[in-house]
Amino acid sequence: MARRKFTREQMIAAARDIALHRGAGRVTLEAVAEVIGSTKGAVLHTFPNKLTLLEELLRSMCQEWDRxxxxxxxxxxxxxxxxxxxxxxxxxxxxxSYLEAVAVARAEDPKLLEPVRQAYQRYGNLMQLDGPIATDALVAWMACEGLVLLDLLGLHRFDQTTKDAFFSRLKAIAAAHNGEGT
Structure with missing residues (x-):
């Protein structure tokens, strides 16, 4: 009986699913093999070690958010x-999301956070957080991060009406930062 081949993308998707539903610390080559219905050896053929798997997982997550x-x-x-x-x-x-990527990296090796740090640097530069109302823009940026972090960690979930009002206010701050409002 021929063995089914699994793609790199399927293995990354399995690793992401494990991180999301079981916790970032549970991402292992064995766990990925179990999720895709394969062997650890098959996963090792694509990813020579757990660190390589996690690096690819982080890169994939960051690229999707960037897209x-x-x-x-x-x-x-x-x-x-x-x-x-x-x-x-x-x-x-x-x-x-980047926050999910941070949780995965932090659980295994903080050195894995470097691409995520670079991404945040990129976004900070793109947002041009300087000028007369830079503090408001920074508050809006960090408020987004905080809301998502609370939700991701299951610490607090806001109802949709509250989220809508929250994002409406942040958009007003962004418009003022961009010179579209006062």
């Missing part, structure tokens, strides 16, 4: 802060 951000930014006024807020507002709780 959604870039898509939203291309449809808006081009203002990075507004696009960032909108990306979080439209995010599916099951979709990859």
């Amino acid at each position: 959604r951000f870039d898509e939203i930014q291309s449809k808006t006024t081009g203002d990075a802060l507004s696009a960032y807020i909108e990306t979080w507002e439209q995010s599916d709780p099951q979709a990859p």
Whole structure:
């Protein structure tokens, strides 16, 4: 009987599912093999060790978030802060995020956080957090991160009406930062 081949993407998806539903510390080569219905040896053929698997998982999660951000930014006024807020507002709780990537990296090896640090640096630079109302823009950016972190960690979940009001206020702050409002 021929063995079924599993793609790199299927293995990454399995690792992400494990991190999301069981916890980042439970991502192992054995667990990925179990989820995809294969052997550890088959996973080792693609990922020589757990660190390589986690690096690829983080890269995949960050690329997906970047893709959604870039898509939203291309449809808006081009203002990075507004696009960032909108990306979080439209995010599916099951979709990859930088915060999820941070949880995975932190559980295994803090050195894995370097690509995530670079991504946050990129977003900070794109948002041009300087000028007369930079503090308001920074507050809006961090508020997005805080809301998602609370939800991701299961510490607090806001109802949809509260989330809508929250994002509406953040969008107003972003518009003021972009010179569209007062």
